[in-house]
Amino acid sequence: MKKKNAVPNRADKGRFRYSQDQIIDKAFNWEQIRRLLHYMKPYSKKLLPLAVIAMLAATSVRLAAPVLIGYTIDEAIQPGDWNLLMGITIFIASMYALAWIANTFRIKWINQMGQYIIYDLRKDLFNHLQKLSHRFFDQRSAGSILVRVTNDINSLQELFTNGVINLLMDIVMLVGIISILFVLSPELTIAIMIVLPIMFYISTNLRRKIRRSWQTVRLKQSTLNSHLNESIQGIRVTQAYTQEKENMGYFTDLNTDNYEAWEQATRKSAMFRPLVELSNAAGTAILIWYGIYLINAESITIGEFVAFATFLGMFWEPISRLGQIYNQLLMAMASSERIFEYMDEKPSVPEKPNAKELKAIKGDIRLESVAFSYDDKRTALHEMDLHMKPGQTFALVGHTGSGKTTIVNLISRFYDPTKGRVLIDGNDLRNVTLDSLRSQVSMVLQDTFIFSGTIMENIRFGRPDASDEEVKKAAYHVGADGFIRALKNGYETEVEERGNVLSVGERQLISFARALLADPRILILDEATASIDTETEQIIQSALKKLLEGRTAIMIAHRLSTIREADEIVVLDHGRMMEQGSHHELMKQGGEYYRLVRAQFNVLDTG
Amino acid sequence: MNTFKSLKEFYWPDKRLFIWSIIFLIIMTILTMAYPIVLQFAIDEVVLSANWGLLPYLAGGFVVITALKAAATYNHQYYGDLFGIRAVYRLRSRLYKKLQYLPFRFYDNAKTGDLMSRLTADVEGFRFFLSFGCAQLLNLVLLVTFSFAVMMYYSVPLALVSLAAMPFLAVAVYRFDKRVHPAFKNIRLSFASLTTKVQENVSGMSTVKSLSREDFEMGRFDGKNADYKDKSLYTSTIWAKFFPVMELIGNVCVVVLLGFGGYLVIQGQLQLGQLAASFSLIWYIIGPLMNLGFIINTFSQSKASGERIVEVLDEKEDITSTTFSEPVDRLNGEIVFHHVTHTYPGETQKALKDITFHASPGETIGLIGATGAGKTTITQLISRFYKPDEGEVLIDGRAINQYRLEDLRAHVGFVLQESFIFSSTIRDNIAYGRPDASLKEVIDAAKRAQAHEFIMELQDGYETVLGERGMGLSGGQKQRISIARAILINPAILVLDDATSAVDMETEHRIQAAFQEVMKGRTTFVIAHRISSLKHADQILVLENGRIAERGRHEELLKKEGIYKNIYDIQFQDRETVMQEKV
């Protein structure tokens, strides 16, 4: 990055903070080119050579035409040779017919190749994202990930379709034109070539400036988009706190920043075409002056002069496009760097190559001197030993932020412990395949997420091959069947993302049903009933008792009535385990748990 | 055209830019004619007439004309662009403003992705037409007319014969446009659906992972990805079919020009230079016509974009301040619900049925009841987030629609059931409702919400920047920040919608104790599932299926042996035994 953008940032000191991507002006990186080319490989045997042949055929025709026209003028029209004129005309016509066929195939084949490559690339990226771990998603906003899968990949599309073939075509064209001109008249060619460096300069240098200014615009735009996205999602808070005007103030800053950057970019890009035309005109002026002088000196003919004029008109196009491709390439470097950055990202909970399948889990969970920190700054769990026996129900209690969610995150292996190990049935989680683990461990999350689609589809997400009946049964067990049936279209009711038309408790019930449907060996409930009323919760609990016969369940809850029934209760405080035992044992001990329970009743009595 | 008319206010204030841009465009097009004419002149008048003295003037004149043309081109493009981006600026501001004020009803069924694309892609599509589409159309007409006129001037038969293939080109362009237009639309739709899929996948990643549904998601995504590829390929086959044909037609014209023009020259009816010039002129006609399909396409696309923008702008803001409502400084907090019935838009079931209650200033009202019973709905009616079907809500004896909306909401502190954290610092998040609050006030509020302690444990304390949706905080920590946010605006009415569900009881108790101090003389609504959170309420409303099933104080309700008692029993069944289990 050489230059800072000159546009002031009003919005930087505003009430929202969005991390910005840097302006990337990456130099050529052969390693990346190699990786990109790798994607072309499957098609380099058939599609690419075919397209190149078609391209060569079409280009030869384009190169030959002006020469032939010049020849016609000199040999047929001026001498008045009617037959020759007819003959050449028919010949040119048949050449054009050939070009027509060649072009048809070129466009078809090259687009096929490009689209297949883009498809492959996008698929690889998306699939790779699925393998990445929580830590990766913790650190990035959804918007910035989205942009890579959509826009960054799309910006490679042009390169892979027309870019590659045009690059070849333009080089052939340029070399072709210059050689033909040299054959026709070396002096005139040299005279005209004087403008060539100017053209190249404009094409590369000015373009680079223009591109930089557009990059600035794009960065501003992406901040603007992030804000739009957030302001739509947080609109309820905004309206509840009447912050509409303040937000508009912030947005005006963003909008103005964007406008100013845009205006500057426009100013620069508007210069491009006029400059190009001017340099082209210089070439034409030389042609007219010197060319006619040469005609006068009888060193070229009028036909050659016309051919020169035509070629000169054709000259700019490949140079301009080469400049464009060069730009495209630089932008593609930036995009592909961002894409490969994600592809190179290793899952922070990697699967070992020799990882084994976890057999049907019995449910013996062990944490051996486990310590954990999310960000290496704060410790979420201090050294902790914990044992949960198979088939039992565990409850984790403790103050907010004491590390309850963290423990279950470790058991599902969303994160690996910083120290120590987590074992299920005696297997270190680091040695088993993720799929065999997670398909047997289901978690109802503290933050529910509803996908857009029908309620049926949402529940079925837990097990895509479940029948309608099974889905309904799962809903029935969590006491959701009643309200779903009461909806306008029952199970087929469509909900939008995050399920805004449902009450919060209803959403929680749906995600609960989803987890039950997955039929896990270990069920984890992270405050899964926090927004659900006590009576429904009772229904769920008695249903669970039957459903979870012989399976291990871990629940996190603040409501005493939820946890009292647990076989074992683990009390946490500031990332440390304070005590473990059944309700009665812990009450007898009179420790932290006893204090918590007492406190609850005291709340009832005093307060 | 209606679309353009209804959006006129956004672009027409800059009509001077537009007019200048057009004037320069006309100059530019006229000067474009210079090249073929100069060429013709060079051959016919200089070479063939051996009039060498004209040469310097010709070359010099050409450079001067091109310089003028370059200036015109620059101005045309710059003014055109500016015309477009100013319109974008205004449009965006207005759309943003609109979004700020649209009611909850609108957002209940809105797709974020869809709204986003209207605000970005559609605005861009509309601008594109303002900046380029219009001018291109005009440019096309002018260029074709001028070129044709010059050719006619050189030779009427040549012009007519060599352009005889034009109708075929027109047909090809027309058919191309007819097929490529829906194809492009399909690509756009397919891409939008791909984008939505990715967005949802990323936002719901924890859910995907917790159920180990990655493979399923890959399958779903692959469908969208393949669809996008197929749609793109289909479009490229249309291209592959039509574009070379159009080029061929153009080339046929050139061939005819050569053959027939050559004949005319031989016959002495045409000068050689005129023939040479015609080779350029004919492309000035064919080129733009080949582009016509695109221009029409841009036009119809931007019209569609414009329509989608107008749709948002026309969306009803049905909850607004009445014009004659006077500003109020302070509310006492007396709230009356008078036979209120509410149905959510588009639903058949009533969410609230005949709700009546009275809350005196300073009272605490507890709301309890089953999931979906209507607790949240009641509180949302107080702030006028929705409009009830029947009945009235009164604050301090005045119907709420008689207040200015901002006054009403500024005095109601709302802690929503789902806490939302903005990407900003903790301090700015707490001060969201009162951006001018001092740090001391922010800390005060945080202390009351029992959030101060954990905030201070963070490395940057109050200046810690939180990620999207409060990434990096535990559930209870997010809730406490939301509570602090509500305390800070010092409201007359406070609504706590399940605001402590993720907070442990001890902390909750401390928060409540702090509230009792803050909330002296203010009205508080507490929604909770824990009896302990509600027990001290002056009035507890027990909701069932949108109705008030029971009401009264804690002790009264216990005596009723109804729903409330039942909940109490479940939660406190072994209280006695517990209390007896002495150490």
Ligand SMILES: Nc1ncnc2c1ncn2[C@@H]1O[C@H](COP(=O)(O)OP(=O)(O)OP(=O)(O)O)[C@@H](O)[C@H]1O
């Ligand atoms: N993704 C994360 N990145 C960084 N820190 C985190 C992250 N998630 C949680 N923390 C921190 O780790 C600590 C433990 O959090 P955890 O979510 O385990 O608490 P919890 O016991 O589940 O609390 P709650 O009852 O509020 O949900 C907290 O201090 C929290 O701020």
Ligand SMILES: Nc1ncnc2c1ncn2[C@@H]1O[C@H](COP(=O)(O)OP(=O)(O)OP(=O)(O)O)[C@@H](O)[C@H]1O
């Ligand atoms: N925006 C909405 N559009 C349509 N229906 C809605 C909307 N919000 C809630 N509902 C429906 O109205 C009823 C009452 O919902 P409400 O959110 O008031 O319940 P609640 O008592 O707050 O429940 P919870 O304890 O689960 O939060 C529910 O049946 C719900 O499905």
Ligand SMILES: [Mg+2]
């Ligand atoms: Mg938690």
Ligand SMILES: [Mg+2]
């Ligand atoms: Mg609710």
